[in-house]
Amino acid sequence: MTSERKVNDVGGLDGGSIDRNEHPQTLFEQRVDALVMLLIHPEIGAFKVDALRRMLEQNSPEDYATLGYYQKWVRAVRDLLIEQEVLTPEEIRVKLAEVRARYAEGGRER
Numbered sequence: 001m002t003s004e005r006k007v008n009d010v011g012g013l014d015g016g017s018i019d020r021n022e023h024p025q026t027l028f029e030q031r032v033d034a035l036v037m038l039l040i041h042p043e044i045g046a047f048k049v050d051a052l053r054r055m056l057e058q059n060s061p062e063d064y065a066t067l068g069y070y071q072k073w074v075r076a077v078r079d080l081l082i083e084q085e086v087l088t089p090e091e092i093r094v095k096l097a098e099v100r101a102r103y104a105e106g107g108r109e110r
Contacts, residue, residue, distance in 0.1 A: 006057045007057065007058075007059050007060070007061050007064040028070060029070045032070040032073050032074055032077075033070075033073075035077060036052065036073060036077060039077065039080075039081075040052070046080070046081065046084055046086050047080045047081075047084055051080055051083075052073070052076050052077070052080065055075075055076035055079050055080055056072055056073070056076050058079075059072060059075075063075075078092060
């Protein structure tokens, strides 16, 4: 039986050194973490942790190598919200355009 290695299965591969130093979470990282915790909470139940893992494993090798940890999470959340029909791609595009416009005008997020 042969199993195909998933993009995140890097055990035994030479990946270089690992920075084991702790760093304070950025505001972006805190927000992404909070968003995921809210969406997986049983009262909301938009998706399960296993579904998030499945989406993370679907990254291309290039995306897996170049995207940051929380950038991968954001992409996975987006894809799951669409897959679970919580939001449509168009709803996400519209909201992103609104946020980008506010930032372009020097405004703060709401």
